Amino acid sequence: MADTMQFDLVSPERSLASLQVTAVQIPGADGDMTAMPMHAPTITTLRPGLLRVESPEGNSDYVVSGGFAEIGSEGLSVLAEKAIPVTEMTRDHLDELIEAARAAQAAAHETKEEHHTLVDDATKLLADMEALGEHINL
Amino acid sequence: MPNLKDLKNRIESVKSTRKITKAMQMVAAAKLRRAQEAAEESRPYTKRFNAVMAGLAASVGGSDSAPLLLRGTGSDQTHLLVVMTSERGLCGGFNSSIAKLARQKAEELKAAGKTVKILTVGKKGRDSLKRDLGDCYVGHVDLSEVKRVGYVNAQDIAQDVLGRFDAGEFDVATLFYSQFVNVVSQIPTAQQIIPASFEANEGESDGAVYDYEPSEEAILADLLPRGVATQIFAALLENGASEQGARMSAMDNATRNAGDMIDKLTIEFNRSRQAVITNELIEIISGAEAL
Secondary structure (H helix, E strand, C coil): CCCCEEEEEECCCCEEEEEEECEEEEEECCEEEEECCCCCCEEEEECCEEEEEEECCEEEEEEEEEEEEEECCCEEEEEEEEEEEHHHCCHHHHHHHHHHHHHHHHHHHHCCCCCHHHHHHHHHHHHHHHHHHHHCCC | CCCHHHHHHHHHHHHHHHHHHHHHHHHHHHHHHHHHHHHHHHHHHHHHHHHHHHHHHHHHCCCCCCCHHHHCCCCCCEEEEEEECCCCCCCCCHHHHHHHHHHHHHHHHHHCCCEEEEEEECHHHHHHHHHHHHHHEEEEECCCCCCCCCHHHHHHHHHHHHHHHHCCCCCEEEEEEEEEEECCEEEEEEEEEECCCCCCCCCCCCCCCCEEECCHHHHHHHHHHHHHHHHHHHHHHHHHHHHHHHHHHHHHHHHHHHHHHHHHHHHHHHHHHHHHHHHHHHHHHHHHHHC
């Protein structure tokens, strides 16, 4: 069994990473999942969050938002609308994400009562984004 | 015969024009390289995105529950033409050829009894289309403040377009932009973005059956609006490279023409100077003979 698989992280503006990895933790829409070599072929959409890449050369983290991950037989590709290496992450980037989460929450509140899950989701997203900021010390 | 001083001024002014066009050509060449790199960088994303979307669309597309963005509203009465041009001029036939294509299409649609709406991106196209098709004109996206086109700009345009689609303002959206082939050739292109069509790249899929998380429909509904933004982004980049390419060749021509003109004027200048000298000599000689 192969120990590593090909991993590509691309955003519309540039390709951020292309390397052999042992495992990748993906912030999937239905919850986090970790993809390892020989994972079943899966396509999942992303929620804003932290993408953790483990490779033989060391680990690296990326903040991603919007897009999807495709786990295929050859490897994993993540297509994110926004992807920033944690090392390049600044307060401004985080504020943007928090702002987007807040806007989503406000929009969810405006819809009628029956969409409880919508409001909950948005609230959770907001909390996640704030926790993310603490996690990476901003 | 034009007087010597005038000719001299003329030559000087053409020379400075040549300097400017030469500088513009070099700036365009540098910008072109950057624009091409940007287009190159975005290609992997667009390619994979379309591959996944093609797969999804093929499996869900046929059913009635498919999102409106994919199967359309069921009519093609109202067309939205999104016309992308540049913010600046002096780039040869670049803007006019895009505007011409859009105008042809608009007239075709009108002749077929359809309603046409026009959304322009870039100042130059707005100016020329507003004159002829002012009644169809519904909006404009201003990019004149943008130094470097980013995905954010594409998202803004996509949001505008999708907002109008959700409000039922149109049934079919077509994108007009110029495809970059090389420095001397850019092809004005029309591309339909709504309802979305994805070309499946034959032989590229590995035939694996994917698990979808959440469901196929949910993913498709989430990704289709992003697909519109992706296509707009690709078109913006392609257009940016084309603009610089067109400007580069236009300015190259202008520089060459200015050079020809300088040569012609210099010959004329020398001739008239010679004529003046000859004249003076004749006067002196005839004056001396008269004595």
